[in-house]
Amino acid sequence: MTEDIGTREPGRGWLLRLVIAFGFAQAAVSMARPAVSYRALGLGADERAIGVIAGVYALLPLFAAVPLGRRTDHGRCAPLLPIGVVLIAGGCALSGAANSLTGMAAWSGVMGLGHLAFVIGAQSIVARQSAPAEQDRNFGHFTIGASLGQLIGPIAAGTLVTGGGAQSSAMARTSALALLVSAGVAAVSFVSLWRIEHGAPAHKRLTKEKVPVHRILRTRGVPAGILISLAVLSATDILTAYLPVIGEHRGIAPSVIGLLLSLRAAATIACRLAMTPMIRLVGRTALLVSTCLVAGLLCAGIALPVPVWAMALMLAVLGFCLGVGQPLSMTTVVQAAPAEARSTALALRLTGNRLGQVATPAAAGLIAGVAGIGAPFVTLGALLLGTALLGLRRPAPSPSQPSSTNVTDRDVRTPLAREN
Secondary structure, eight states: OOOOOOOOOSSSHHHHHHHHHHHHHHHHHHHHHHHHHHHHHHTTOOHHHHHHHHHHTTHHHHHHHHHHHHHHHTSOSTTHHHHHHHHHHHHHHHHHHOOSHHHHHHHHHHHHHHHHHHHHHHHHHHHHHSOGGGHHHHHHHHHHHHHHHHHHHHHHHHHHOOOOSTTOHHHHHHHHHHHHHHHHHHHGGGGGOSSOOOSOOGGGGTOOOOOOHHHHHHSTTHHHHHHHHHHHHHHHHHHHHHHHHHHHHHTOOHHHHHHHHHHHHHHHHHHHHTHHHHHHHHOHHHHHHHHHHHHHHHHHHTTSOOOHHHHHHHHHHHHHHHHHHHHHHHHHHHHHSOGGGHHHHHHHHHHHHHHHHHHHHHHHHHHHHHHOTTHHHHHHHHHHHHHHHHHHOOOOOOTTSOSOOSSOTTTOSOGGGOOO
């Protein structure tokens, strides 16, 4: 069994500060993503162009994730946080100032790179400073910061963006304002970026040897964690980017779309607050599989021409179900990966996420252009149903795995990560 790299820090002030900083950074991104879609619509973009712009957001991070993870494995994580904030704020502001779809796509990519840098640094800090028994809880609380941002950001964007119809000058102007405000929101993250990281990785004193990427990817549990995370994030991403388009097609005001997206985020927060009791009650495998199944059905249901109140109910349940996948996939990858390569493993997970964010919106744009705007949600539903089947695959326990944990003997250490 590999040596654990986490060091238990007295008190949890560092985690609270990290959650606050992540909340502001994620609020900026969650405000900017729908604002980018609305600004692109105001500048004359169609569904395909929206998909391409959403995909470029993930393109730069796709190539940067593993190098950043390598650096973090053998050094400090905290410097990535302010770098990420600067790139997020700059990408938001310059997206608002751009007057072409090409410029918006480029600055959206800068925003995505900043978000990646922040998340790699933050996730690595949580993995490094959490005892193994606390990883589920701490990753769950960490992702509450993302959910808080996803709750506040769309409401703010929907409040600021006004106007409607193709090539609306009012929509282009007010969405630019929303992007400039989101840059200011990102800058607020700086107030919490102090004394978050304590010490250096314990394995740094032992070895500087890099674990090959292929070895990490062949470690049992890592591929499954990556695929689960990819499916869940793709669903969240398409909801954020394409619900405004659905709203335009169905005559739903941007302010209502913002409230619907925030309702989904609020349900995700509720899920993550209840994560530990739910794992105790049903076990990790059952929780992961059941929530992916329900999320798949509901995601496909978004394509139906339902009234706004029914869409709100569907998004609330969908948000609760989608809240399970991300924190559990983080724990899966951290517990499965070699101790000296956990940041790289988390970066590979994020690479999978960004690959999904590149491919899924672009594919969604093509599908929407051919089969209608509801078709991408049906495709996502099928992806989530496939993820549920993946979660049912139960590898044999490793002989070196302890027979008990701090919560229960019912799959509390991820069945997908039994081999360490």
